Amino acid sequence: MSESMPVRCPVCRRDHLYAAPVYPCACGAPVAPPLLRAARPEPITHRTWTDDWVTVRCAECQRKDQWPQPELGCPCGTVLRIPVRPVSTPTPPGPPERACSSRRPSHIPLPRTAVASRPSFRPVTIRTARDAVTAAALYLKWLGFRDVIQPEVRPVSGIDLRGPDVVAQVDPTTRPTGLRAIECLWLNGLSSSSTSVLFSLAGYADDARARADQLGIPLFVMDLTGCPQPVNAPADELLSTGT
Structure with a gap:
């Protein structure tokens, strides 16, 4: 499993368990942004494409690459930026993770409307x-x-x-x-x-x-x-x- 930590939305006070996304390094090893537990997540009120990336070092080959800044979308509509430890602090690798799953809905659908489970959604990184x-x-x-x-x-x-x-x-x-x-x-x-x-x-x-x-x-x-x-x-x- 990738690194995870509890996150509280400062707007609605909901508690979440956030798991860091995992990306494939050029060497093939899985890489996850190291979360900075001591810092509080902040609501995103302004975006710039250049500021929405963080530098992460691969623990296997020590290669440094740019990956999307970890974020969490709260059900209240607030998007939180999750702090990441500086690249100077290495982090142990986690297992491969090539897909993402949306969170479980806040209610359970009626049996007559529920559908068979789908495979995990495979996203594409957003740069533009x-x-x-x-x-x-x-x-x-x-x-x-x-x-x-x-x-x-x-x-x-x-x-x-x-x-x-x-x-x-x-x-x-x-x-x-x-x-x-x-x-x-x-x-x-x-x-x-x-x-x-x-x-x-x-x-x-x-x-x-x-x-x-x-x-x-x-x-x-x-x-x-x-x-x-x-x-x-x-x-x-x-x-x-x-x-």
């Missing part, structure tokens, strides 16, 4: 806004949506992904997703009789989260490892039952 859209597309396909396409140029509607029964928007900006994005996405889904899904890297504003709950829009947050996590009940339900 385009990578974020690609990661969301793979996740929608993993959930069971068919023929999800990604336009070469983002349309005026703001819809980044579209399938026969789904429309999705991906917000890779450094600010929490706002109310307007929720309502525009809902209107697009309504006009095409499709499920609307939204992915955000910086979380959601309080009014946007409340409106999404009212409209039944699944909200997910993504960290730079490309693993979406549900942050509201509609997203929990979608994760539990699939399409």
